[in-house]
Amino acid sequence: MGFRPKPSFFFRFGGEAAKTEEKEFFGGGFASPEPPPREYTTIALLTNTMSTIAAPPTAQAYFSSRAFRVLLDCLARPGSIGTLPLPPQDDGLPPLAATLRPNPYAVAAFLSLLDQTTSMAHAAEGLWLTAEHPLTRWIMLRSNAQIGPPAFADYVLLHDPASAGCLSELKQGSLTFPEQSCTAFLCVAQLDACGATWRLEGPGIANSGSVGLPGLTPNVLKGIMATRAHFPLGVDIFCIDATGACLGLPRTTRIEAVYSR
Amino acid sequence: MQQNDDHLYTFGLLDEDAKREIRRSLLKAVAIPGHQVPFASRDLPIARGWGTGGLQITLAIITPEDTLKVIDQGDDAGVNAVNLRRLITQTTGVATTVATSEASLIQTRHRIPEEPLRADQILVLQVPMVDPLRWVEPNLERATVMHGEADYGRMWVYMYESVVRAGDLRIASQYPVMVNGRYMMDTTPIPRWDVPRLDMAEALFLFGAGREKRIYAVPPHTSVVPLQFEDYPFRTEYQAGQRCVRCGAENTFLTSHFVAGPADGGQWVTSCSDTNFCDQRLGAGEVQP
Numbered sequence: 001m002g003f004r005p006k007p008s009f010f011f012r013f014g015g016e017a018a019k020t021e022e023k024e025f026f027g028g029g030f031a032s033p034e035p036p037p038r039e040y041t042t043i044a045l046l047t048n049t050m051s052t053i054a055a056p057p058t059a060q061a062y063f064s065s066r067a068f069r070v071l072l073d074c075l076a077r078p079g080s081i082g083t084l085p086l087p088p089q090d091d092g093l094p095p096l097a098a099t100l101r102p103n104p105y106a107v108a109a110f111l112s113l114l115d116q117t118t119s120m121a122h123a124a125e126g127l128w129l130t131a132e133h134p135l136t137r138w139i140m141l142r143s144n145a146q147i148g149p150p151a152f153a154d155y156v157l158l159h160d161p162a163s164a165g166c167l168s169e170l171k172q173g174s175l176t177f178p179e180q181s182c183t184a185f186l187c188v189a190q191l192d193a194c195g196a197t198w199r200l201e202g203p204g205i206a207n208s209g210s211v212g213l214p215g216l217t218p219n220v221l222k223g224i225m226a227t228r229a230h231f232p233l234g235v236d237i238f239c240i241d242a243t244g245a246c247l248g249l250p251r252t253t254r255i256e257a258v259y260s261r
Numbered sequence: 262m263q264q265n266d267d268h269l270y271t272f273g274l275l276d277e278d279a280k281r282e283i284r285r286s287l288l289k290a291v292a293i294p295g296h297q298v299p300f301a302s303r304d305l306p307i308a309r310g311w312g313t314g315g316l317q318i319t320l321a322i323i324t325p326e327d328t329l330k331v332i333d334q335g336d337d338a339g340v341n342a343v344n345l346r347r348l349i350t351q352t353t354g355v356a357t358t359v360a361t362s363e364a365s366l367i368q369t370r371h372r373i374p375e376e377p378l379r380a381d382q383i384l385v386l387q388v389p390m391v392d393p394l395r396w397v398e399p400n401l402e403r404a405t406v407m408h409g410e411a412d413y414g415r416m417w418v419y420m421y422e423s424v425v426r427a428g429d430l431r432i433a434s435q436y437p438v439m440v441n442g443r444y445m446m447d448t449t450p451i452p453r454w455d456v457p458r459l460d461m462a463e464a465l466f467l468f469g470a471g472r473e474k475r476i477y478a479v480p481p482h483t484s485v486v487p488l489q490f491e492d493y494p495f496r497t498e499y500q501a502g503q504r505c506v507r508c509g510a511e512n513t514f515l516t517s518h519f520v521a522g523p524a525d526g527g528q529w530v531t532s533c534s535d536t537n538f539c540d541q542r543l544g545a546g547e548v549q550p
Contacts, residue, residue, distance in 0.1 A: 057272035064277065065324045068284045072322065075291045076465045076480040077380070113288075115281055154285075175409035179289035179298045203294050203441050203483035206461075232409075232443065236292040250292035250480075252441065 059088040064112040071109060071238060074248030079200045079209030081193040084109055084244040094134035096124045096159055102135060103159070103187040105244035110157045110185045114143035121150040123166045124159035156184045161216060164223035172233040181251075184237045190214050191245040202253040210258065211247055213239070221257055224249065273320040274352040279303045283321035283476070287467065290478040295440025296408070297391055302474040312345055312370055313471030315387030319349060319368045322383065322467075329357045330364035334516070335372040335534035342370070359537050371434075373455040375513050375538040378464035380481060386449050388470035391477075393437040393447040413445050416488070424493050436495070439486045440479060454497045454514040459485040506530045508542035 063085060070082040087108035095101050114120055120139065122129050129136055131147045140147060150156065150169050158166060164186060173181035195212010198221065213220075227235035234251030249255065273280065279301070286300040305313050323329070331346040333339025337359040345368060350357055358364050361374040368385045378384060394404040397415040407413070416437060423431050434450040438459070448456050449468060459466060459479055466479040479485060487495040504511050513533045521527035533539035 061272050061277055062325065064281070064284075065272070065322070066326075069322060069324055072284075072287060072291065072465075075288055076478075113281060113285055115278055117282070118285075176405055178293050178296060178409070179286070181289075183285075183288060204480040206482045232293050232296060234292075236288065252292065252294065 063088040063108070067109050067112045070246055071113075071248065074238065074246045075204075075236065075250050076248070077204045078202065078248050078250060078253040079205050079211050081191055081211070082246045082248075084240065084246050086244070094138050096129070096133075096135060100124060100159070103240060103242060105242075105246075106157060106159075106185050106187045106238075106240040107135075107139070109238070109240065109246070110155060111139060111143055113183070114139070114145040114155060116144035116146075118143075118154040119146045119148035119152060120155045120157070121147060121153040122157040122159065123150070123163040126162050126165055128166065153182055156182055158184060158186045161186070161188055161220045164220040167223040167235060167237070168226035170227065170235050172227060172230065172235060175233070178232040178234075181233065182235045184235055186220070186237055186239050188213055188216065188220075188239050188241050190243075191239060191241040191247050193245075196258045199256045199258050200249075200253050201256075202250075204250070205253070218257065221255060224255060227251070228255075270352040272325075272353055273323055274305070274348070275303060275317065275320050279317075280321040283317055286476045287318065287321065287478065290467070290476045291465070291480055293444070294480055294483050295438075295444030295446040295477060297405075297475040297477045299474055300476050302471050305471075306348065307345070309472040310389065312341055312368075312387035314469030314473075314476070315368050315370070315385045315471075316345055316348070316469075317471060318385045318467050318469040318476065319366065320352070322385075323349070323353055323355060323366060325353070325355060327355050327366045328364050329355050330359060330361065330367045331357070331369070332367070332372060332374070332535075332537075333370045335374070335514070335538075336536045338536070339370075360541075361535075361537055371450050371452070372514070372534055373451060373458050375533070375535040376541075377458075378462065380463045382464045384464055384466050386451070386466065386468045388447070388449045388468045388475070389472070390435055390447060390449070391470045391473040391475045393435070393445050408444060411443060416445060420488055420490070424490065430489065430493055430495065437488045439484075439488065441483050442486075445488075446477060446479075446485075452498055452514055453487075453495070454499070456485070456487050456495070457497065461485075503531065505533045505539060507532045508539045510539070510542060513538065 066085045070084050074082040084105045087104050093102050093104055093107060128150055136147055151171055156170055167184060170182035170184060173179060192212030192214060196210040197213045197216055198211055200209045224237060228251060231251060236251055237249040239247040282301050286298045290298045305316060307313055329349060331342040333342035346357055361376040365381060366383050370387045392404050394407055394416060397419050398404040398407060434452055436448050436453050436456050438446050438448055438456060440446045461482055463481055465481055468477045489495040503515055505513060505515060510533055515531040516534045517529050517531045519527055520530050
């Protein structure tokens with residue numbers, strides 16, 4: 001009845017490409033010119049992307065529940081730094097570029113919320129990555145999520161602070177359905193609970209809190225504030241650093257840059 | 262944690278897809294305090310209307326390290342509490358407790374424990390009726406639009422009419438509140454006694470309605486203001502001179518029950534609704550005879 005339309009349902013661009021590719025690997029009618037890379041066959045055997053009613057608890061299931069509690073707690077208490085658990089298996093994340101590696105904590109937390117009903121997008125160095133990017137395929141094969149146009153993506157992973165400008169392109173929901181907005185994961189170099197780069201106020205914070213993000217460029221706050229103009233519309237953001245420290249910034253949090261010296 | 266070796270169930274009974282869907286809704290609910298987020302509400306081995314909303318939230322957020330407390334009207338031994346606790350522990354193997362201070366996750370029907378909750382605790386409430394606007398707008402789609410536009414005039418008229426007709430704000434439970442100054446929220450059947458304790462609390466409150474398929478949340482340190490008029494302020498059930506017959510507490514939410522006596526046929530007495538709070542006072546010898 002269109003009561004709660006899911007944009008992700010209609011945008012299945014990259015997803016189809018990945019499905020075809022997967023089919024080819026497993027004898028879907030096309031003879032591959034080369035044997036498939038071993039990486040993909042292993043993945044398909046190990047991961048369980050189907051809905052199952054009763055299966056023994058997996059390391060992935062325990063990881064997802066523990067990681068979610070950290071995400072929930074961080075979002076409920078902006079300014080308090082949570083620590084994400086270690087990802088269950090490290091089967092070789094494909095690099096983003098020759099020198100740039102993805103943050104394994106952020107990818108794992110991102111992955112723990114994705115499934116076939118969600119759409120995703122990710123960006124590095126200020127550019128959206130394509131459906132053909134090795135990491136996109138890595139995520140899609142594990143989650144069944146569709147890669148869609150960023151403006152319709154439910155979940156977005158920004159691999160570096162330089163991509164924070166992409167935040168303004170994301171969907172912010174509507175007045176009737178503000179929950180149909182994007183959740184963004186932003187990888188940062190370091191989060192410091194004792195520092196004071198930003199002063200935070202709003203629900204979940206007693207009086208005011210502060211958080212340190214050493215070496216952060218001002219464009220990040222600008223990108224975040226671009227999503228905050230029309231409460232209850234907005235994008236909810238998790239900042240995750242290289243050690244798995246996590247900061248939640250729901251759309252209710254007011255952020256102010258602290259200028260020291 | 263007890264290891265569940267026979268693996269008859271997935272951890273937390275629900276399949277991973279169902280848990281992820283609830284988790285995604287929970288994150289949005291926390292990000293928009295007081296806003297009702299729709300969720301799928303799967304079938305469970307418990308009928309809807311018996312706490313399935315709260316149960317689904319608990320099963321989606323529980324970790325093997327949690328210590329669980331389940332209460333029904335403040336009572337750890339209520340039928341609903343006992344059965345939900347049994348289901349959760351059989352499918353997760355987590356430790357349970359009756360002591361509020363030892364629990365990291367508390368599922369409740371109708372009460373917030375008397376003991377103040379800490380920042381490391383999460384309270385999950387089972388919600389029967391979701392929308393406070395139901396009394397003035399039975400159509401769910403229109404009520405959703407009214408929430409979106411913060412169009413709460415008709416609710417204020419309803420409150421005013423309640424004063425004109427009855428001479429007071431005659432709302433026993435499900436007292437409407439404004440959360441974070443933006444969304445009107447139903448406080449579920451928690452008594453008025455517990456409504457002020459949602460305001461600027463330390464703990465996170467998660468509300469789940471399985472029958473109506475909605476999840477909403479009140480994060481810690483969030484303003485929760487009951488609807489009231491200057492000349493008809495919000496009041497709790499407190500009555501001067503109230504007292505628990507068991508522990509003698511004079512500032513708790515009380516339930517009344519009938520005690521049969523040999524001579525005069527018996528009498529109605531009041532005791533603490535939160536049995537653990539009452540037991541702790543008895544154990545600590547705080548009873549004033």
